[in-house]
Amino acid sequence: MTLPRWDGLLLDCRLATLCDNGAAYGAIDHAALGWKDGKVEFAGPQSQLPGDPEVLAARVESARRAWITPGLIDCHTHLVFAGNRAEEFELRLNGASYEEIAHAGGGIVSTVARTRAASDDELFAQSLRRARALLADGATTIEIKSGYGLDLDSEIKMLRTARRIGEELGITVCTTFLGAHAVAPEFAGRQSDYVDEVCIRMLPAIANDKVADAVDAFCETIAFTPTETRRVFETARALGLRVKLHADQLSDTGGAALAAEFGALSADHLEYTNEAGVQAMAAAGTVAVMLPAAFYTLRETRLPPIDRFRTHGVPMAVATDVNPGTSPLLSLRQAMNMACTLFRMTPEEALRGATVNAARALGLADRGTLDAGKRADFVVWEIDHPAELTYWIGGTLARRICVGGHWHRVATPAHA
């Protein structure tokens, strides 16, 4: 008697592997998917299974012709924060001026105050709900940035909360230190002193605590200058931390080229990135992360140079940018839809952007496609074509979600 070798095996699948197999979406029809110890063992034509299904795996099920993709990867979020800015949203739409909103305690300052004041458990509970929403829509890997603490203890509290979310949900959370998000209120008018604080005090402590996987900064006329950003990056590099950058969102500050110079994992936003920036990113292998929900919320009109990224072969990712000010979006699929509708990316580019290219933006080589050896993170969808993932706005499409070889059952009762 032979013992089953695999933990699970799905038959009668349609796989969107996102591998480069010559087919759109890396699709394989009449496919099977087997996994063991959290990794994919087989993703290919069912006719090529190396034996009888019942012998191959402990559990064998039919996927009833469902489409299966790799678990989605949200490579840019700020989902750990306390409170929200719905009141400010309402005030603005009722005609309040920026001064009135600031007077009422609005803006990033309010999020910083509430995040600092929140207990560990409050911050965790509020943020966990947002992570659950992303997971329910298919995201099995999520990047989470700090940047609403702006003092060492509060930044570490945010990053530990992010890690705790990953442990609670059993998903991968990549953490990013974003101390250079805004100037801390107590440093108002002393921006260079705050950059000192980030570089001399915070970054070494964050590196020592091993609580961040990467370092980010907001390089913009309303945030940190290229010179200040360079200082943050040089410090991060000396500490052995990878970098990424909020670059060229509202103006062309040369952020993309600066990110590329430091071998950044990604440069994100990029609406104003110029030709030289695109070329530098291509040469450095830096991923371009599209954040169309922030573009939408801010009612921006300048499109990122999608065609130039295509021409120069810069990989494009798509992410939610979940944050209380400019992107209160709790669905990566919705971001993919916006990337198509607003930025004219194709549905396949959007799906690659939320899987294989998002994995690259996080420096993760073990996921983003469905093939043997990759993590068994995948989603079984209630769709008849992969383009439906970007076509539908809202709704529940995920039937079942598997994370590291374990099922998360998240579907509506009708689909359960």
Ligand SMILES: [Zn+2]
């Ligand atoms: Zn962001």
